[in-house]
Amino acid sequence: MKRIGVFICHCGVNIKDTVDVEALSEFFMSRDDIVHAEDYMFLCSDPGQKIIKKAIAEHKLDGVVVASCSPTLHESTFQNAIEEAGLNKFQMEVANIREQCSWVHNDKPAGTRKASLIIGASIEKLKLNESLEPTSAPLTRRAMVIGGGIAGIQTALDIADAGYEVVMVEKKPSIGGHMIQLSETFPTLDCSQCILTPKMVQLAKHPNITLHVNSEVKDISGFVGNFKVTVERKAQYVDPDLCNICSDCSTVCPVLVPSEYDEGLGWRRAIYIPFPQAIPASFTLDIDNCLGLSPIACGKCAEKCEANAINYDASPTTFEVEVGAVVVATGYDLYPVENIAEYGYGKYPDVVTSLQFERILSATGPTGGVVRRPSDGAEPKEVVFIQCCGSRDPEHHLSYCSKICCMYSLKHAKLYKHKVHDGQPYIFYIDIRAGGKRYEEFVQQAISEENVLYTRGKVARIFNEGDKMVVFGMDTLTGKKVEIRADMVVLAMAVVPSYGSDELAKTLKAGTDKHGFFNEAHPKLRPVESLQAGLFLAGACQSPKDIPDAVSQASGTAAKVMVLLSSDRILHSPIIATVDDDLCSGCGICIGTCPYGAREMDLLTRVALVNDILCEGCGACIAACPSGAAQQHNLTDDQIANMIRVIALGDE
């Protein structure tokens, strides 16, 4: 049996006034199962701690109950004290007789009775406490970043700058994400490429970063600290080290493909570089559109390439990477615009998406930055921008607000006005969401100085009449229906999780919300971590975000990853679930209960397992276990039952 000592604190008069501390120490001293009991003015003080340590030595105590203030205050103080006296820190229990007793009661006899129950229950718990050490596991000090948009780039650079290796996996032929497609960016209107390309180059040159483009994650095993990730890299058919981006190959390639970079407004060849500043700086052969990789079918490009960079025999490769942490930064895509039939996208070439309009505005775009509409190349004099296309429409489309479209629609209107001085931009909106630094000023300036006409109401339908787009809208502020004959219409399409990220989420066993955005561990306090230990999030994959938000989150994510990678081993609280193999029936109920995926079934023995590193100790599985096989270290069913008995017995 444990040799238990009970120490009762007066906390000056804070406890003593309502709890008869002397009587209590006398009472516990008189109990058979207590070796020593005493009370003292301030147990947390140095002399107070000395008293405890001395008693441990003198009475050979191997368990201590400290009846004092809330454990949130001094639990660690007393744990340290008993550790110094040679005990395991789990051989100490704090009985909270201040916040939950003396401070909330006036009646001294009643307070004393309750304090004795609190201490009594703590004693029962302590009796069955095990000595535990934090669990730990070695760790691979390398991180993987999936997705090379601005968020992924920022995360990778920050982690790599801290001295850790980073492996970046990007599914497209170049990094850069959507930001590289943008013209100028709100709220400062600086050129997107001017601020992004230096970072892309930095990433490519960084000694700590390995970049895999045309690649996707296919599988993951292991857990925090030690993941094994399987990556599949598509054949590029061009050796990036040899290719000197002379573009001779694409000039001879007979195949034209709508350019992804230009959102289908321009063309590329089947052998191409997505955009001139692409990283890696290399051409890529798009096998899906190539006429056939042989001189019989075509073979023009290889014939032309003087650098001999083209290799038709290339094949996809699959490889495994070991990493300690994984960051998802797979960004977003736009909601399928065809879903909004009443706006006539696809039917009317001059109804374009917001990203297409970015390309039209961009100096590197299909029109060289001159605003021209797709149908006839004319300069549009009246442009209607429609906000909330697909967003905030739970009935037909998506219920959430896409957060960035208010701002970029205004930016579009502004940039358009800068380029077409006599042009008139109209914006249909329901609400203007401009809650960022300098955002409101950006909005007001555009309304008052550039005469962007904001109209509060949703557009019902777009017709074409001759070469005009007739926009039927509503001005809910005047209560009048408005009709605008525009030369062009720009749809602020909703932001959705990037296509394919649902599959990635399944592979990574990461949680997503009902719209498919990756779930953070806590919306306020753990916004960059996912629920899965070791899996982190950055950028628009978690929710629609603009660049400032994406970058802030990316750096926050990097910091969290660095915290993880900075230690040799990962430590984890030992207050976790356990399984008694003999009792476990293999029913598997615990597995479905665990929010962290910490439960698994040993298929051979049909006994449930607990992953010590993943388990957070919530106890949900234990309460769910029908056979009592699942228990929690230092909070077993027996411990709880014994505590209950103390309370149920009262002062009988």
Added chain:
Amino acid sequence: MQLPYYPGCTLKNHAKHFEDSAIAAMERLDMPLVEMEDWVCCGTVFSMSSDDLMLQVASIRNLVRAEHQNLSELIVLCSMCYNTLRRASDFILSDPENLDKVRKFMYLEEKPFDGTVEILHLLSVLRDRIGWEELGRKVVRPLANLKVGGYYGCLLVRPEKYAIDDFEAPTIIEDLLGALGATASPYPYRLECCGAYQTVTNKDVTVQRTYELLNSARNAGCEAIVTSCPLCAFNLDQRQRETIEQFPDFDPMPVFYFTELMALAFGANWDPEWTKLHFVNPEPILRDKGLI
């Protein structure tokens, strides 16, 4: 295969040409329409008030009788009948209490309402049972060179749940016209309301609608439009009388029931009686295209 069909009140008088042409066309497709017995007016519009069961009774009465006649389906020509019958049926079936009340109320009918009759619009039957390609093969008199717009109006496509095609971008009428050999031009206003019963109390509004709608079709290159609703047909065709008076620039346009064009395409001859029921005489254009 015979198709049991529900005509509705107007097909027996003002829209007789709708019925006659449908019968003629479907006979030629070997799917003759067989009129159900003992039908009554469906009420024409679905009542949206939750507590007004009385206004559903007319529709339900038809369905009970169809059930009693062992019909598992009813083919409807008129958009309004289609909409009203289907919604009434669903509305009553969706709530056991309503069902119970309606059954009690109709105790004189020979069987209680079970809701087993499927209500289908002829257009969807053409699409789903025959198919456009097959239909095209049956055409003996292609409507070549006829540029015609489909007019959907409201009730073929709204509410979404009862729409016979995509409620924002339907193609079913254009597909039919295409199969018949005509050139179908979708025009912007093809889903816009004609003003419906407002034609009684707000005649000028419907005249304005007719002007806008037909101009929209005209601007898209249509020489005529087709509809599947006698109310639309009234507003768009008969109301052209007032439209011409009020808008000197207005260029009248014939309005067909889709079945009239079907009948022609499948080889039936134009019945001069039909012409009498049109306000804008359709014969010149039909003659012009060599169809009569």
Added chain:
Amino acid sequence: MKEFEPKIVCFLCQWCTYAGADLAGTSRLKYPPNGVVIKTLCSSRIDPQHILLAFTEGCDGVFIGGCHPGDCHYQTGNYKTQRRIMLLKTTLEQLGIRPDRLRLEWISASEGRKFAETMKEFTAHIQELGPLPKANLTEE
């Protein structure tokens, strides 16, 4: 005769309600001393068996405090608790124990006042119900 002093076990999750109870203390709010606390990491640790045990061993009321929906430190622990408690209430009824002897409340770390008020109300309620008759339990 001495007034009936109910015996109440309070299971509090350490992140929300336990902290809320501490706040009631630091704010010096007063409530009856009948409830004694057992701290768990999450309310989802509480096994219905424990609650039944509390009643069979002689408690007159059981209180469970957890984080508000959506605030659970462990994502969904409190939803699990809610479901279990709802089920248990029907079982209690079958056992002849009034389900209102068991109470579940969401009390956050900032709701010291709510904790104190809840304790007052619940204690008074149990006082009104009187001691849990042992006879009911032996039938089981």
Added chain:
Amino acid sequence: MTVSITRKDIKNELVDKIELLSGQNVFECYQCGNCSSGCPMVDYMDYTPNQVMRLAQTGAIEELLAAGTMWVCAACLQCSSRCPKGIDVAGVMEALRTINLRNRVGVITPDDISTEDRRELPPIVLVSAFRKLSG
């Protein structure tokens, strides 16, 4: 014009009646105006459909019952099919009509229709007009 709104106006009995008849929650409306921008009759209405929804939220049903909007509505369901919140606005219009008609307000009778019209109008037109406008 200033209107005074008190808590008694919000969700008053008439609002409840509208919600019951139409099966719609008027507070779902977030005033996007889509119902109005697609409404073919909006030019002839004194309150636009979104204003109808708004007035219902403020409890001003009396005002709506006295207004002409519901009589102009053609029940074309365009508003209902487009509403991003899935509100059956046409159903709300019908509820307003219903309340009025049950109070014998706005009811049309055969005498309101000229003999000429009565002869000329097809049954479908007359029946629907009477169904919608006489209860």
